[in-house]
Amino acid sequence: MSFPWAKHYEPKQPLMRWLDEKLPLPRLVYNAVGAGYPVPRNLNYFWNFGVLAGLALTLQIVTGVTLAMHYAANGGVAFASVESIMRDVNAGWFLRYAHANGASMFLLVVYIHIARGLYYGSYKAPREMVWLLGVVIFLLMMATAFMGYVLPWGQMSFWGAQVITGFFSAIPMVGETIRIWLLGGYAPDNAALNRFFSLHYLLPFVTMGVIIMHIWALHIPGSNNPTGVDVKSEADTVPFHPYYTAKDGVGVGVFMLVFAAFIFFAPNMLGHPDNYIEANPLSTPAHIVPEWYFLPFYAILKSFTADFILDAKLWGVLAMFGSILLLFFLPWLDTSPVRSANFRPKYRMFLIVLLLDVLLLGYVGGAEASARNVILGQLASAYYFIHFLVILPLVSRSEQPRPLPNSITEAVLEKHAGTSPAKTALA
Amino acid sequence: MVRFLAILIGAAFTFVLGLALFGTISTAITNPAPETAEHEFHLHPKDAALSSQGYAGNFDRQQLQRGFQVYKEVCAACHSLKYVSFRDLEHIGYSEAEVKAIANQWVIEQPSVNPDTGEAGTRKNLPSDRFPLAFANDVAARAANNNAVPPDLSLMAKARHDGTNYIYSLVGPDAYRAQPRELLAKFPDLKTPAGLHYNPYFANLNIAMPPPLTADGQVTYTDGTKATRGQMAKDVAAFLTWTAEPNLEARHAAGLAALIFIAIFCFLAWGAYQNVWRDVKH
Numbered sequence: 001m002s003f004p005w006a007k008h009y010e011p012k013q014p015l016m017r018w019l020d021e022k023l024p025l026p027r028l029v030y031n032a033v034g035a036g037y038p039v040p041r042n043l044n045y046f047w048n049f050g051v052l053a054g055l056a057l058t059l060q061i062v063t064g065v066t067l068a069m070h071y072a073a074n075g076g077v078a079f080a081s082v083e084s085i086m087r088d089v090n091a092g093w094f095l096r097y098a099h100a101n102g103a104s105m106f107l108l109v110v111y112i113h114i115a116r117g118l119y120y121g122s123y124k125a126p127r128e129m130v131w132l133l134g135v136v137i138f139l140l141m142m143a144t145a146f147m148g149y150v151l152p153w154g155q156m157s158f159w160g161a162q163v164i165t166g167f168f169s170a171i172p173m174v175g176e177t178i179r180i181w182l183l184g185g186y187a188p189d190n191a192a193l194n195r196f197f198s199l200h201y202l203l204p205f206v207t208m209g210v211i212i213m214h215i216w217a218l219h220i221p222g223s224n225n226p227t228g229v230d231v232k233s234e235a236d237t238v239p240f241h242p243y244y245t246a247k248d249g250v251g252v253g254v255f256m257l258v259f260a261a262f263i264f265f266a267p268n269m270l271g272h273p274d275n276y277i278e279a280n281p282l283s284t285p286a287h288i289v290p291e292w293y294f295l296p297f298y299a300i301l302k303s304f305t306a307d308f309i310l311d312a313k314l315w316g317v318l319a320m321f322g323s324i325l326l327l328f329f330l331p332w333l334d335t336s337p338v339r340s341a342n343f344r345p346k347y348r349m350f351l352i353v354l355l356l357d358v359l360l361l362g363y364v365g366g367a368e369a370s371a372r373n374v375i376l377g378q379l380a381s382a383y384y385f386i387h388f389l390v391i392l393p394l395v396s397r398s399e400q401p402r403p404l405p406n407s408i409t410e411a412v413l414e415k416h417a418g419t420s421p422a423k424t425a426l427a
Numbered sequence: 428m429v430r431f432l433a434i435l436i437g438a439a440f441t442f443v444l445g446l447a448l449f450g451t452i453s454t455a456i457t458n459p460a461p462e463t464a465e466h467e468f469h470l471h472p473k474d475a476a477l478s479s480q481g482y483a484g485n486f487d488r489q490q491l492q493r494g495f496q497v498y499k500e501v502c503a504a505c506h507s508l509k510y511v512s513f514r515d516l517e518h519i520g521y522s523e524a525e526v527k528a529i530a531n532q533w534v535i536e537q538p539s540v541n542p543d544t545g546e547a548g549t550r551k552n553l554p555s556d557r558f559p560l561a562f563a564n565d566v567a568a569r570a571a572n573n574n575a576v577p578p579d580l581s582l583m584a585k586a587r588h589d590g591t592n593y594i595y596s597l598v599g600p601d602a603y604r605a606q607p608r609e610l611l612a613k614f615p616d617l618k619t620p621a622g623l624h625y626n627p628y629f630a631n632l633n634i635a636m637p638p639p640l641t642a643d644g645q646v647t648y649t650d651g652t653k654a655t656r657g658q659m660a661k662d663v664a665a666f667l668t669w670t671a672e673p674n675l676e677a678r679h680a681a682g683l684a685a686l687i688f689i690a691i692f693c694f695l696a697w698g699a700y701q702n703v704w705r706d707v708k709h
Contacts, residue, residue: 041709087510260685306447308442312447319440326433375451385441416708
């Protein structure tokens with residue numbers, strides 16, 4: 001699709017030829033993730049995470065559809081039906097733990113995938129549309145994960161739903177009406193649980209559709225690479241299959257090892273004990289915290305504690321949604337033509353600070369609201385916005401990028417030439 | 428234009444955060460958060476050191492049966508076990524006949540409907556029944572327990588942080604004690620109210636449950652183990668770990684097999700990767 005030297009699909013079997021004429025599905029696969037897609041030869045292991053995210057979504061759909069056969073979305077019996085899955089359904093405990101930890105694995109993999117994009121400038125021209133669709137996928141995932149967490153109808157499910165839908169009541173004038181409309185009641189109840197279940201079942205398939213567009217948009221310019229330099233000739237690329245299918249195989253194996261370790265040996269480590277208590281509208285938990293993957297955003301929400309023209313709560317909600325929505329503008333905030341942070345010394349330094357900053361926000365999001373933690377959260381939130389909205393537009397002006405290699409092949413050969421004297425010495 | 432607006436928005440958020448930061452710091456200086464008794468006197472649970480804990484743990488069936496005995500003779504008076512069925516007891520080593528007898532002799536009967544008259548009544552428990560509720564409803568539970576509902580214990584070991592150790596510590600020999608003198612000296616208003624009991628392993632330090640395990644030999648174990656208070660606490664913690672996670676052994680066994688299988692897959696995938704890429708510098 002992308003480069004003139006891309007291999008063409010030539011079916012040899014008569015059956016495959018017949019199929020190719022009627023419905024060229026094998027051709028589509030061949031060009032998408034087969035030998036027909038030329039990929040830069042220098043991709044590192046961070047390029048495994050796109051495939052891993054697709055795998056994680058597939059596993060979530062498989063375990064989720066099976067769980068839905070046994071789950072009952074009714075406030076009266078939802079909690080008991082989950083316990084029945086855990087105790088009475090054959091391998092039900094495995095399905096549920098795989099699905100609950102699968103959500104964490106999916107988000108973990110996607111966070112690494114996003115960080116890869118930030119570091120290597122994968123959001124820049126000509127891949128803006130890939131990035132925009134990626135942010136849409138991220139938003140869909142967050143909505144799906146939140147609604148899925150409500151389904152077991154434990155204490156954290158209920159109170160999490162209460163807090164998150166409460167965001168909408170921060171909207172002036174109509175907020176409370178919108179909140180009640182969204183919930184189908186004054187507080188989360190059967191109506192809310194049922195619509196969350198319906199949407200939780202729907203959104204993964206919407207996500208799947210957007211992923212297809214994400215890959216489609218990617219195949220037009222082709223994959224970015226660690227140098228950020230454009231592909232110039234056939235020597236710069238290898239066919240996706242077998243080269244990157246083989247490399248992704250290693251990534252899949254390591255992913256499965258980590259996943260299995262969680263499912264079988266620490267299935268409740270990432271969850272909150274309170275979610276094993278049935279939802280009780282009359283008893284508020286001591287600390288309401290979201291799942292780990294929302295903690296950085298929760299920290300931003302909590303950091304806005306001062307009224308200024310608008311309510312503190314509205315500032316918090318705006319900032320929290322803004323912290324994600326600003327990613328849509330990233331391709332136009334960063335004007336540097338150099339993609340890879342390896343050649344942008346200043347940007348690289350700020351980006352590493354940002355990654356640490358997000359980890360700090362995650363810690364603050366889950367920690368108790370002591371003065372020290374609130375102060376840390378406010379400083380970290382400020383850096384988050386300053387990084388994207390102020391530093392990024394300014395840094396490319398003052399920055400002197402390091403010289404770029406002429407081509408991917410040159411960079412690869414240089415790397416190998418650099419190491420060869422040591423190898424010779426050893427031999 | 429995008430960049431100009433971005434800088435403005437960034438400045439606005441930063442300004443509001445600066446105001447908030449100023450507020451936080453000035454409050455922390457002028458009006459620091461008071462120390463709380465929970466913060467200073469709450470104790471983390473002690474290690475129960477059970478065979479089921481740890482990454483390859485398995486249950487000790489003898490211990491689970493002792494723990495069940497403690498539950499039956501002590502806890503069941505107030506606490507239900509509503510997600511567990513009598514038949515499940517076969518998994519901790521009771522025979523089918525024994526389970527039938529345990530269900531049949533259970534003090535609280537199952538609510539049912541008289542098949543002839545249609546009147547509400549009760550019948551003897553069957554192995555297929557869940558453990559019956561200790562109280563007909565929460566109102567009855569409150570009325571009988573000084574306005575506190577004894578929680579269901581099926582999931583207790585997973586519904587508290589470090590649950591197994593928590594249960595062991597909460598009912599263990601050193602849990603219920605006189606309120607420390609230092610606590611009263613520092614927080615004179617926090618004397619344990621009448622009807623509650625000081626217990627440093629409980630989140631807010633004052634628990635409604637009276638000391639459940641009060642004397643050595645409170646339960647006479649059928650296997651001859653000496654029923655010290657510590658032993659009973661440990662056994663009931665083991666039993667409730669099983670009720671919360673009955674498939675723990677199957678999970679650990681399957682996990683080991685899965686890890687070995689995936690490790691072999693990784694090894695083969697690595698070999699394939701090396702083989703495919705052998706002639707391409709990257």
